[in-house]
Amino acid sequence: MSMLRRLLGLLPVYVFLYLPIAVLITFAFNDSKYSVSWKGFTWKWFGKLLENTQLMDAAVNSLTVAVLSASAATVLGVLAAVALYRYRFQGKRLMQSALFVVMVSPDIVMGVALLVLFMTLGLKPGFLTLFLAHTTFCLPFVTVTVSSRLAGFDGHLLEAAQDLGAGEFRAFRHVLLPMLFPAVLAGWLLSFTLSMDDVIISFFVTGPEFDILPLRVYSMVRLGVKPDVNALSAIMFGLTVVIVFTSQLLLRRKR
Amino acid sequence: MRQLVASLMLVLLLAGSAAAAGKVYVYNWTEYIPEQVLSRFTEETGIEVVYTTYDSNEAMYAKVKLLGGEGYDVVVPSTYFVNKMRREGLLTPLDRSLLPHFGNLNPAILDKPYDPGNEFSVPYLWGGTGIMVNADYVDPTEVQSWKGLWSEALKGRLLLQNDLREVFGIGLLLKGYSLNDTNPEHIAEVYELLRTLIPSVRVFNSDSPKLAFLGEEVAGGMIWNGEAHMALQEMESLKFVWPREGGILWMDNFVIPKGARNLENAHAFINFMLRPDVAAMCCEEYGYPTPNVSALGLLPDDLRNSPVVFPPDEVVERSEFQNDVGDAILVYEQYWQKLKAGK
Amino acid sequence: MRTTNLFKRLSIGGAALWLTIFAVLPFVLIAGTSFLTRDEGTFVSLRFSLQGYAGIADPVFVEVLRQSLYLASGATLLCLVVGYPFAYTLARWRGRGKAVLLLLVIIPFWTNSLLRTYALVFLLKGKGLVSAVLVWFGIVDQPVSLLYTELAVFIGLVYTLLPFMILPLYASLEKLDNSLLEAARDLGANRLQTFMRVTVPLTMPGIIAGSMMVFLPALGMFYIPDLLGGGKHVIAGNFIKDQFLTARDWPVGSAASVVLTLLMACLLLAYHASSRRVHRHGAQGFDGGKA
Numbered sequence: 038m039s040m041l042r043r044l045l046g047l048l049p050v051y052v053f054l055y056l057p058i059a060v061l062i063t064f065a066f067n068d069s070k071y072s073v074s075w076k077g078f079t080w081k082w083f084g085k086l087l088e089n090t091q092l093m094d095a096a097v098n099s100l101t102v103a104v105l106s107a108s109a110a111t112v113l114g115v116l117a118a119v120a121l122y123r124y125r126f127q128g129k130r131l132m133q134s135a136l137f138v139v140m141v142s143p144d145i146v147m148g149v150a151l152l153v154l155f156m157t158l159g160l161k162p163g164f165l166t167l168f169l170a171h172t173t174f175c176l177p178f179v180t181v182t183v184s185s186r187l188a189g190f191d192g193h194l195l196e197a198a199q200d201l202g203a204g205e206f207r208a209f210r211h212v213l214l215p216m217l218f219p220a221v222l223a224g225w226l227l228s229f230t231l232s233m234d235d236v237i238i239s240f241f242v243t244g245p246e247f248d249i250l251p252l253r254v255y256s257m258v259r260l261g262v263k264p265d266v267n268a269l270s271a272i273m274f275g276l277t278v279v280i281v282f283t284s285q286l287l288l289r290r291k292r
Numbered sequence: 293m294r295q296l297v298a299s300l301m302l303v304l305l306l307a308g309s310a311a312a313a314g315k316v317y318v319y320n321w322t323e324y325i326p327e328q329v330l331s332r333f334t335e336e337t338g339i340e341v342v343y344t345t346y347d348s349n350e351a352m353y354a355k356v357k358l359l360g361g362e363g364y365d366v367v368v369p370s371t372y373f374v375n376k377m378r379r380e381g382l383l384t385p386l387d388r389s390l391l392p393h394f395g396n397l398n399p400a401i402l403d404k405p406y407d408p409g410n411e412f413s414v415p416y417l418w419g420g421t422g423i424m425v426n427a428d429y430v431d432p433t434e435v436q437s438w439k440g441l442w443s444e445a446l447k448g449r450l451l452l453q454n455d456l457r458e459v460f461g462i463g464l465l466l467k468g469y470s471l472n473d474t475n476p477e478h479i480a481e482v483y484e485l486l487r488t489l490i491p492s493v494r495v496f497n498s499d500s501p502k503l504a505f506l507g508e509e510v511a512g513g514m515i516w517n518g519e520a521h522m523a524l525q526e527m528e529s530l531k532f533v534w535p536r537e538g539g540i541l542w543m544d545n546f547v548i549p550k551g552a553r554n555l556e557n558a559h560a561f562i563n564f565m566l567r568p569d570v571a572a573m574c575c576e577e578y579g580y581p582t583p584n585v586s587a588l589g590l591l592p593d594d595l596r597n598s599p600v601v602f603p604p605d606e607v608v609e610r611s612e613f614q615n616d617v618g619d620a621i622l623v624y625e626q627y628w629q630k631l632k633a634g635k
Numbered sequence: 636m637r638t639t640n641l642f643k644r645l646s647i648g649g650a651a652l653w654l655t656i657f658a659v660l661p662f663v664l665i666a667g668t669s670f671l672t673r674d675e676g677t678f679v680s681l682r683f684s685l686q687g688y689a690g691i692a693d694p695v696f697v698e699v700l701r702q703s704l705y706l707a708s709g710a711t712l713l714c715l716v717v718g719y720p721f722a723y724t725l726a727r728w729r730g731r732g733k734a735v736l737l738l739l740v741i742i743p744f745w746t747n748s749l750l751r752t753y754a755l756v757f758l759l760k761g762k763g764l765v766s767a768v769l770v771w772f773g774i775v776d777q778p779v780s781l782l783y784t785e786l787a788v789f790i791g792l793v794y795t796l797l798p799f800m801i802l803p804l805y806a807s808l809e810k811l812d813n814s815l816l817e818a819a820r821d822l823g824a825n826r827l828q829t830f831m832r833v834t835v836p837l838t839m840p841g842i843i844a845g846s847m848m849v850f851l852p853a854l855g856m857f858y859i860p861d862l863l864g865g866g867k868h869v870i871a872g873n874f875i876k877d878q879f880l881t882a883r884d885w886p887v888g889s890a891a892s893v894v895l896t897l898l899m900a901c902l903l904l905a906y907h908a909s910s911r912r913v914h915r916h917g918a919q920g921f922d923g924g925k926a
Contacts, residue, residue, distance in 0.1 A: 040730050047736070050721045050797075054743045057754035057794070060764070061746065064757075070522075074506075074762075089327060091343060117650035126647050134900075135654040138662045140847065141899050143855045145876040146892045149885075150661035152358055162359070173657040176650075178848060182803045185844035186810065189837065205642035219809050223802035227848075230744045230798065237876070241355060245317045245344045245363050254747050256322040256347035262500070262753060263323065270746045277745060281738050350880035357678070380676055454866045456881065495783045496866030507760045509782055619675055625882035626695075632869045633698040 058274060065267035082268040089265055092253060096269060099233060099250040102164070106171035107228035113172065114179025114228075115221055119213065121180070122187045123195075136177040147174060148241035155242060162244030170242045171232045178231065179224030186220035313338035316557035319352065319364040320345060324544075325565075326577045333564050339557050349373045356382060362551030365558040370542045372457075372472075374413045375406040375616040377547065383412040384548040390559035393566035396586040400608075401543070406615050413545035414562050417518075417580040420539035420603055420611060421458055424505060424520045424532045425512035432531040435512060438462045440535070443512075447492045451504050451513030454496040456628035457614055458514065458540055459486065465537040471612045474620035483627040490631055505530060514540075521579035521600050532600045538611035539603060543583070575601075662896075669889035679885050687886030691894060696874070700898070703870040706860065707853035710792035714800040714849045715842065717793065722804035722841075723834075726811070737805065741798050748795055752862050755794060759787050759863070783865030791859040796852060800845040807841025808834075851899065871895055 065083070069076035086092065117136070121129065139147070151173070155166045198208040214221070236255045243249065254266055318325075322345040330341045346352040349370050356367060361382045369377060377383050388394060397415060407413045423435045430445045441450060441462065452459050461471050463482030473479065494510050502523035504510045515523075517539075520532040546562045548555065564570060571584035572591050579595075581602045582588075588596055595601055603611070617624065669687045674680040725736055743751070758764050761780030769775045781787050811834065819829040835842075855872030871891070878888030 043724050043728065046724050047721060050717060051739065053717075053794070054740065054797070056764075057751050057758060058743050058746060060754040060757050061750055064754075113650050113653055116646040117654075120643070120646040120650060124643055124647060128651060131659070132651055132654060135658040135662075137900060137903075138896055139654075139658045140851045141854075141896045142662070142665075143872045143875045143892055143895070145872070145879050146665055146888070147661065149354070149358070149879060150664050151657070152355075153664060154657070154661055156358065162363070169657060173653070176653070178799075181844045181848060182806055185803050185840035186806045188807075188840035205640070209642060216810070220803070220806040223806045226738075226741045227799060227802055230741060233745055234748045236749075240346070240351060241358075245319065245342055248344050251747055251749070253322055253345055254749055256345040262750065266747075266750060270750055274742070274746055277742050281735065281742065285732070285735050348880070350883075354880055354883075454861065493867070494865055496861075499862065503756075507762055507782075509760055509780060622673075622882055622884060625877060625884070626693075629695045629699070629869060629874065629877070632867070633695050633702070 061267055062271040062274065064264055065271040067264060070263070082264040083272075085263075085265040086268045086272075091248070092250075092265065092269060095248045095250045095253050096273065098164075098247055102167050102171055102249060103229050103232035106168050106175060106232050107225050109168070109172040110175035110228045111179050111221060111225045114176045114224055115183050115217065117176070118180045118183035118187060119209065121184065122190075136180055139174055140177045140181075144235070144237035148238040151238065152241040162242055163247045164243075166242045166244070167239060167247060167249070170238050171235065174235070174238060175228035175231050178227045179221075182224040182227065183217055183220045186217055190216065313340075314554060314557060315340045315342055316554050316561045317342045317344070317363065317365045317552075318561065319356070319367045321347070321368065321544075324368065324578070326573055329565075329570055329573055332570075333561065337557075337560055337564070339560060341561070353377065356549055360551055361549035362553075364549055365552040365554045366561055367547055367549055368416060368544050369547060370544050370614065371404070371406045372542075372614045372616040374545050374547060377549075378407060378412050379616075382550055384550050384552060384555065385411050386414065386548065386562075387555075387559060390556070391563045391566065393563050393568075396566055396568055396571070396584045398583045398585045401583045404613060406613065407545075413547045414566065415583040416544045416546055416565065417574060417578065418541065418543035418583055419517050419580040420534075420541040420607075421453065421461070421514050421516055422520070422532055422534045422539045422603075423512065424515045424523065424530055426505065426508065426510075426527075426529050427531050428529045429511035432533060435533050435535070437536045438466050441513070442489060442492070446512045449494055449511035450489075450492040451495050451497055451501055451510040451515070452489075452493055453501070453514055454498040456624050458498075459496075459631075460624055460628070461540040461614075462486070462489075462514065465535070465540070468537075471540060472615040472617050474617050476620070476623045479620070479623050479627060483631065486631060490634070496632070502526075516580075517600050517603065518578050518580035521598065524600065534599070534603055534607040534611075539607060541608070541611045541613045543613060665889045666893055668885050669893050671886050673884045673886050675883070678883060684886065687884075687890035688894075690884065690887035691891050696891065699869050699871060699874045700895075702868050703854045703872075706788060706792065706868065706870060707850050709789055710796060710853045711800075711846050711850045713789060713793045714797055715846065718797060718800035718804055718845065719842075722801050722808050725801075726805050726808035740801055744798055749858065751794070752791060752859060755787075755791055756782060756862060759790070782863065783867070785864065788860050788864040788868065791863040792853055792856065795856065795859060796849045799848040799852070803844040803848065804838065804841045807838045807844070811837055847903075854895070854899075 066078050066080070067075055068079040068081070117132065120126070121132065147170070151166075151170050152162070155162065155169075160166050194212055195208050198212045203211065234251055236251045239249055240252055243252070254262070257263065257266065316339050318341055320343065325343070330343060334340055346355070349372075352367065352369065353373055353376070356364065356377070357380075391414065394414065401415055401418065402410050423438070423440065425432055425435055429449065430443065434440050434443050434445070460479070460482055463485045464471055464473055464478070466485065467478070467482060469478050469482070495504055497504055500519070501513070501515050502519045505515070505523050506526055515532075517532070520530075524530050524532060546565065548558045552558055565574075566584065568584060568586035568590055571582045571587035575582040575587060575591060576595060579601055668679055670683055670685070671679040672682040672684040672686060725733070728736065759781040760766070761778050761782070765781060766778045770778055815833055815837070816829055819833045824832065854870060857870055857873035857876065860866065860868035860870055860873070875888050875891050878884050878891060
């Protein structure tokens with residue numbers, strides 16, 4: 038069971054995942070307006086990007102919404118999963134159905150329905166409505182992931198903790214949560230991903246004051262995607278990789 | 293010292309006026325107005341442009357309608373949506389006195405049925421769909437008519453727009469009907485005709501169709517003239533043709549929704565876009581013809597004289613602008629789904 | 636129960652309140668709309684009608700459903716085949732850097748999916764990298780374009796949805812008790828038997844969760860068939876979007892959405908009924924609409 042052999046087993050999937058990213062980043066340096074063929078190396082798209090403050094603002098807005106709504110969805114989603122696992126209560130079936138409906142509903146349906154709802158509630162389309170909508174469509178993904186880990190979990194452990202005098206919350210905090218952690222993390226990451234990528238629901242629920250990145254990219258299609266978007270993606274990707282690796286290094290040093 | 297104080301006061305005054313000038317909320321296709329045009333507008337007027345985007349007329353309409361026309365000051369619908377929004381009372385009539393540059397527009401392109409007298413709309417850019425082929429595979433003389441799309445050489449190498457009005461446009465033109473025909477029997481006839489074209493289709497694409505041509509994934513198909521213009525500059529073997537039956541024309545227009553809050557700024561913005569130098573910049577950037585006559589002189593010769601970008605008069609005469617088809621859209625939609633699902 | 640019920644109330648109440656407002660209400664709106672009448676001027680008018688359902692009682696809609704189910708189930712199966720061994724190896728990873736390896740799975744997905752799809756277009760086209768590699772290895776003699784084929788659609792769907800399979804699989808594989816596997820071996824089971832009889836059943840909740848999270852979104856991902864498949868597939872998401880935007884026929888769009896939801900719910904319930912018969916005990920919690 039050599040580590041190398043295992044790594045080789047994982048490699049094809051990583052290649053599959055990263056090859057398109059490599060292409061995308063390469064085209065950020067391509068001296069051609071359209072990403073058709075290689076026309077020579079250039080930095081100019083990065084310069085163009087710096088001028089394009091609207092694109093940068095949209096990127097920051099997207100990150101803000103994604104972090105906040107993924108976190109909210111994780112809290113609510115975990116609570117829902119635990120409630121469904123632990124308790125019998127009225128409306129349990131309704132809660133399950135609601136989660137299911139959110140997952141099945143096509144984006145356009147969710148988008149239109151939520152916009153109508155927000156207008157009825159008197160909410161102005163913008164950051165808040167976007168946050169509410171994103172949290173909603175991320176929530177079931179967290180609950181499903183966490184539930185799958187809860188399934189088959191030995192409930193006696195919790196009862197034991199409670200027999201020892203732990204309250205519901207402490208039992209949750211000290212017994213359930215540590216066990217659930219990988220699923221909670223997975224749920225957050227999936228939510229963040231969903232939120233960063235949503236176009237159709239966001240199109241309907243956001244307002245003119247709050248533009249987000251996927252909307253700008255998506256509506257570029259009519260005139261072709263410009264390489265400054267590739268440049269932005271390259272920068273964001275680079276930053277992510279740097280953050281991930283430095284945080285790992287710091288964690289390791291701490292130990 | 294006094295001079296310094298005076299200039300400081302001037303700066304403050306200017307800053308104050310800039311802040312008072314406020315904002316204008318523009319809702320448009322992405323990158324459909326060059327970045328430097330927007331920043332120049334802000335420099336000159338102090339009005340900040342908040343520019344948000346959509347990807348289709350249909351999506352824009354649904355949103356503006358649901359919001360009751362509020363939130364945006366300037367929107368850029370195509371002809372057939374101008375008509376629809378106008379009839380539904382979603383638009384504010386324009387104040388021509390605030391648009392002194394309106395006179396720069398080509399009278400031949402004004403006062404069309406979609407907006408008689410241009411009470412609600414100001415043309416921005418227009419364009420049309422014609423045929424483009426790769427001469428390495430297909431002889432351009434074979435596609436002088438839309439019928440050429442059925443050519444043997446295009447089997448399995450054909451590109452059609454992923455847009456029902458455009459695709460049905462081919463059949464309507466071939467049958468000699470109006471592009472905006474609402475007669476269900478005519479539409480059924482056109483469906484039967486188009487059904488025979490579907491097996492040749494390699495791709496339905498309205499997302500930058502030039503890429504499929506440049507990658508030689510397709511040998512021919514329908515394409516907007518602006519897209520074609522950009523593609524022709526990249527590849528020698530591509531040829532663009534305005535078909536005998538005419539092209540499928542559209543025009544994008546500035547309108548002010550009825551709930552707009554910054555009416556003066558909206559007019560200022562539209563007027564700015566009508567300035568010859570600005571209109572010329574937009575035309576050059578995107579390769580679509582400008583209806584602004586005064587801008588023509590400012591364009592480079594090859595662009596101004598390009599029959600691809602500026603369709604010759606006889607082409608425009610035999611072509612038609614897309615217009616709203618009302619409830620008939622349901623009939624179109626039904627046949628379109630049938631075409632796509634291969635039933 | 637004894638000490639405090641606050642946590643229970645909070646956990647049920649928080650999620651229930653949120654879901655009622657932002658999930659149940661919109662669904663009620665849509666279900667209601669499906670029984671109204673289309674109106675060219677105001678989208679819908681408040682008159683009861685079955686036009687919405689009449690509009691989808693059409694062979695075209697059946698064909699759309701067939702194509703959607705076909706693409707979505709194919710994508711789910713492929714994700715499972717690719718994702719399971721990967722998640723398995725990752726979950727059993729003993730060395731350093733496990734967290735990094737896991738994060739590396741999800742990082743590509745923070746780049747806009749439309750841009751990534753365009754990158755796939757570049758890779759799969761006739762003059763693209765994949766074709767060049769195939770020629771170089773002598774697998775084909777002429778450059779081939781994989782673009783605008785069904786294969787391209789599947790590649791695109793798997794590429795977009797893979798982490799939604801890998802992450803839940805990882806979360807359920809990671810807690811797999813090694814002693815159970817050893818016990819099975821001690822009892823004389825070979826590798827395959829251990830895998831089929833112990834590992835797979837124990838990670839079934841993860842498999843179901845992952846499959847749901849791939850299958851259901853796949854029904855609506857129309858930009859992938861459009862960009863990679865040449866727009867020749869009409870899938871449910873596409874059909875419904877066209878009804879809402881192009882045809883502006885909200886009752887038909889809503890009816891299609893309601894029917895789709897019910898159909899999926901039936902599929903899941905049927906699955907649970909059959910698996911309960913096999914296993915007798917069902918998993919608890921939310922894994923798709925069973926109590």
